[in-house]
Amino acid sequence: MARIVQKYGGTSVGDIDRIKIVAKRIKATCDEGHEVVAVVSARSGVTNELIAKAKSIADIPSERELDQLLAIGEQETSALTAMALHALGVGAVSYTGAQAGIFTDKVHTKAKIKTINAKPIEKDLKKGNVVIVAGFQGINEEGNVTTFGRGASDLTAIALAAALKADKCEIYTDVDGVYTADPRVVKQARKLAEISYDEMLELASSGSKVMMSRSVEFAKKYGVIFEVRSSFNHNPGTIVKEEVAYMEKVVVRGVAVDKDQAKVIVSNIPDKPGSAAKVFRALSDSNINVDMIVQNVGRQGVANLTFTVPQTETAKAVKALKPVLSAIGGGQVTIHEHIAKLSVVGVGMKTHSGVAATLFQALADVDINIELISTSEIKISIVIDQARADEAARVAHTAFQLDKA
Amino acid sequence: MARIVQKYGGTSVGDIDRIKIVAKRIKATCDEGHEVVAVVSARSGVTNELIAKAKSIADIPSERELDQLLAIGEQETSALTAMALHALGVGAVSYTGAQAGIFTDKVHTKAKIKTINAKPIEKDLKKGNVVIVAGFQGINEEGNVTTFGRGASDLTAIALAAALKADKCEIYTDVDGVYTADPRVVKQARKLAEISYDEMLELASSGSKVMMSRSVEFAKKYGVIFEVRSSFNHNPGTIVKEEVAYMEKVVVRGVAVDKDQAKVIVSNIPDKPGSAAKVFRALSDSNINVDMIVQNVGRQGVANLTFTVPQTETAKAVKALKPVLSAIGGGQVTIHEHIAKLSVVGVGMKTHSGVAATLFQALADVDINIELISTSEIKISIVIDQARADEAARVAHTAFQLDKA
Numbered sequence: 001m002a003r004i005v006q007k008y009g010g011t012s013v014g015d016i017d018r019i020k021i022v023a024k025r026i027k028a029t030c031d032e033g034h035e036v037v038a039v040v041s042a043r044s045g046v047t048n049e050l051i052a053k054a055k056s057i058a059d060i061p062s063e064r065e066l067d068q069l070l071a072i073g074e075q076e077t078s079a080l081t082a083m084a085l086h087a088l089g090v091g092a093v094s095y096t097g098a099q100a101g102i103f104t105d106k107v108h109t110k111a112k113i114k115t116i117n118a119k120p121i122e123k124d125l126k127k128g129n130v131v132i133v134a135g136f137q138g139i140n141e142e143g144n145v146t147t148f149g150r151g152a153s154d155l156t157a158i159a160l161a162a163a164l165k166a167d168k169c170e171i172y173t174d175v176d177g178v179y180t181a182d183p184r185v186v187k188q189a190r191k192l193a194e195i196s197y198d199e200m201l202e203l204a205s206s207g208s209k210v211m212m213s214r215s216v217e218f219a220k221k222y223g224v225i226f227e228v229r230s231s232f233n234h235n236p237g238t239i240v241k242e243e244v245a246y247m248e249k250v251v252v253r254g255v256a257v258d259k260d261q262a263k264v265i266v267s268n269i270p271d272k273p274g275s276a277a278k279v280f281r282a283l284s285d286s287n288i289n290v291d292m293i294v295q296n297v298g299r300q301g302v303a304n305l306t307f308t309v310p311q312t313e314t315a316k317a318v319k320a321l322k323p324v325l326s327a328i329g330g331g332q333v334t335i336h337e338h339i340a341k342l343s344v345v346g347v348g349m350k351t352h353s354g355v356a357a358t359l360f361q362a363l364a365d366v367d368i369n370i371e372l373i374s375t376s377e378i379k380i381s382i383v384i385d386q387a388r389a390d391e392a393a394r395v396a397h398t399a400f401q402l403d404k405a
Numbered sequence: 406m407a408r409i410v411q412k413y414g415g416t417s418v419g420d421i422d423r424i425k426i427v428a429k430r431i432k433a434t435c436d437e438g439h440e441v442v443a444v445v446s447a448r449s450g451v452t453n454e455l456i457a458k459a460k461s462i463a464d465i466p467s468e469r470e471l472d473q474l475l476a477i478g479e480q481e482t483s484a485l486t487a488m489a490l491h492a493l494g495v496g497a498v499s500y501t502g503a504q505a506g507i508f509t510d511k512v513h514t515k516a517k518i519k520t521i522n523a524k525p526i527e528k529d530l531k532k533g534n535v536v537i538v539a540g541f542q543g544i545n546e547e548g549n550v551t552t553f554g555r556g557a558s559d560l561t562a563i564a565l566a567a568a569l570k571a572d573k574c575e576i577y578t579d580v581d582g583v584y585t586a587d588p589r590v591v592k593q594a595r596k597l598a599e600i601s602y603d604e605m606l607e608l609a610s611s612g613s614k615v616m617m618s619r620s621v622e623f624a625k626k627y628g629v630i631f632e633v634r635s636s637f638n639h640n641p642g643t644i645v646k647e648e649v650a651y652m653e654k655v656v657v658r659g660v661a662v663d664k665d666q667a668k669v670i671v672s673n674i675p676d677k678p679g680s681a682a683k684v685f686r687a688l689s690d691s692n693i694n695v696d697m698i699v700q701n702v703g704r705q706g707v708a709n710l711t712f713t714v715p716q717t718e719t720a721k722a723v724k725a726l727k728p729v730l731s732a733i734g735g736g737q738v739t740i741h742e743h744i745a746k747l748s749v750v751g752v753g754m755k756t757h758s759g760v761a762a763t764l765f766q767a768l769a770d771v772d773i774n775i776e777l778i779s780t781s782e783i784k785i786s787i788v789i790d791q792a793r794a795d796e797a798a799r800v801a802h803t804a805f806q807l808d809k810a
Contacts, residue, residue, distance in 0.1 A: 053485060079471075
């Protein structure tokens with residue numbers, strides 16, 4: 001008997017029929033003699049509908065209230081999934097994040113898990129019940145509902161797998177696993193059997209929508225090995241773990257495109273010590289994720305800062321920057337939304353040079369202009385025109401011979 | 406400065422625009438210098454949609470899971486209402502039933518309130534916030550979500566008014582107040598300025614859909630005076646309180662029709678002591694509300710029991726009765742769904758005779774057949790053919806001269 005944590009994403013529980021299929025899959029795991037904790041997302045589309053309602057009331061809704069509101073999406077699917085298991089004769093209990101003992105810090109809409117009291121779940125598992133947990137949510141010490149950010153039901157699953165010392169953690173989604181590129185864009189893309197946490201992290205932060213970075217970071221920190229696989233078939237997925245044996249031979253593991261970023265240019269700010277710090281402090285205080293920062297000094301005494309933020313946070317960023325610019329004595333904010341970030345990722349890069357050269361040459365050959373560059377040990381990211389992003393992904397995929405196994 | 410508990414029903418918060426109107430009304434009360442706690446229902450239709458989803462998974466869904474599911478309807482409107490208040494510059498915090506400290510017994514879908522810990526709400530009121538509470542729900546000592554039954558957001562409001570020692574309790578709904586009959590059916594129906602708890606109770610239990618009996622009982626028990634009024638205009642409503650001064654002059658206060666009941670006939674059961682008790686014990690154990698019981702002995706040694714139950718509970722009733730009938734050695738269950746219950750209500754009846762005679766004569770004059778009769782000190786109820794229920798209400802309204810002030 002193993003203890004298995006499974007996570008089903010929004011499309012997997014997208015309607016009643018799909019919830020019934022998920023229940024059957026859970027039952028099949030139970031029938032093999034395993035204990036199952038299943039984490040479910042909101043039905044796909046529901047979170048967006050709720051956000052749209054909130055935005056029809058206020059441009060920037062209170063984050064405390066947004067969390068109260070958004071948490072209901074997962075509460076709905078968790079209760080319905082438990083009912084679907086009952087209909088199959090399987091004992092099951094649904095839990096909200098609060099009921100599952102998931103305690104977080106006080107940061108609304110992006111809360112971090114502090115501790116998990118696993119006792120209630122352990123008790124129900126001992127009774128022979130399947131436990132269905134509403135993903136993406138917890139409770140803070142003041143009793144307020146908190147949520148973890150978009151896509152964070154994975155985080156619930158991985159954190160529960162760690163807290164419950166689960167033998168396996170399976171992330172069921174609408175794709176077969178992790179690919180060398182988005183198969184809808186790059187036809188030659190291949191599914192990877194295994195990938196390391198670090199590569200998965202760079203892919204996640206680069207817009208490969210399989211999983212959120214935070215979930216992978218959490219898994220890496222607690223050594224939770226997990227499998228990304230499809231809930232619509234029984235194909236093996238991609239195992240994500242610390243090190244992959246044949247990794248050294250491979251230079252680049254995948255290409256990812258992120259079209260949900262915007263480029264922010266803060267221009268003509270006084271070029272004196274502390275100006276940049278103040279800008280990024282203000283963004284950080286507003287909990288805005290900043291990526292790909294470039295600073296350059298322009299004409300006499302003024303500097304330009306360029307960086308990317310999620311498109312959803314541009315209004316918040318502009319609001320946060322306004323008082324800072326008055327405080328430091330000048331500067332303008334410009335937003336470019338029609339950009340895309342393309343990244344190539346692979347631990348093999350650490351010991352291989354020439355990756356940047358290969359990428360830049362491949363794009364130059366098709367006249368794609370590079371607006372920003374940032375690099376890490378195992379990743380190179382560039383900002384390009386959104387209209388040419390898919391083409392750039394195909395070109396890079398071929399340049400690194402990712403279509404060959 | 407007064408402390409006011411307001412309750413807004415499902416049609417009052419039926420969409421975003423209506424939620425904004427509710428927020429304006431709450432703001433107006435705040436602007437007069439009052440403390441406001443507002444209890445909100447789910448958007449009209451939402452609870453039915455959620456029940457339909459549950460029933461598409463299981464005929465009789467787990468009640469524990471049904472509560473987890475249904476509670477989200479009110480959680481949604483409470484968060485949206487708080488956001489709408491923020492948009493008007495009013496500080497507001499939304500609470501689930503659990504967060505509002507509403508502790509109940511363990512009976513799912515029909516939980517009773519045991520205690521209310523008013524401290525969290527008091528704290529927010531002291532901070533100057535409006536508190537928006539999700540109606541209809543609480544939490545039991547095991548941390549499970551419980552709900553109080555349909556229409557029970559009123560109960561949340563009245564219980565909070567008692568716990569918070571509120572100066573006023575206003576129940577906002579889609580009607581102007583309590584009428585002598587349903588104005589859609591009886592054109593001459595008049596709005597009552599005041600009504601006693603007991604009359605309101607009998608009207609509620611008789612299908613006048615203004616309020617649920619339990620809420621009125623609770624108000625009577627704790628002496629909470631409340632006003633039923635419309636959220637769509639500023640007309641004065643109907644005040645519900647212990648005694649109404651001019652009450653003695655009035656014999657009948659109102660006529661109510663309930664088309665949501667079904668008649669259950671348990672026929673040919675062995676006529677021996679304890680048979681009836683076993684039948685009703687089984688129904689009570691399944692938490693089925695039974696009304697209008699008539700027993701009569703049929704042919705030799707067998708008896709028939711006739712009673713009414715809510716139409717929604719007929720399947721549950723049949724299921725509950727099956728094992729009992731085998732245990733007592735026989736009997737059949739028949740369900741008649743096309744019935745209606747008509748009631749005339751008034752504390753004046755206590756000291757006036759002839760009310761039954763007047764009612765029966767009025768119906769006989771138009772050839773409406775009476776299938777069942779039950780009476781209390783201040784009410785006479787009869788079961789008739791559903792197809793003639795509206796006509797019967799008009800006839801009775803005229804017979805008791807309710808159209809005259």
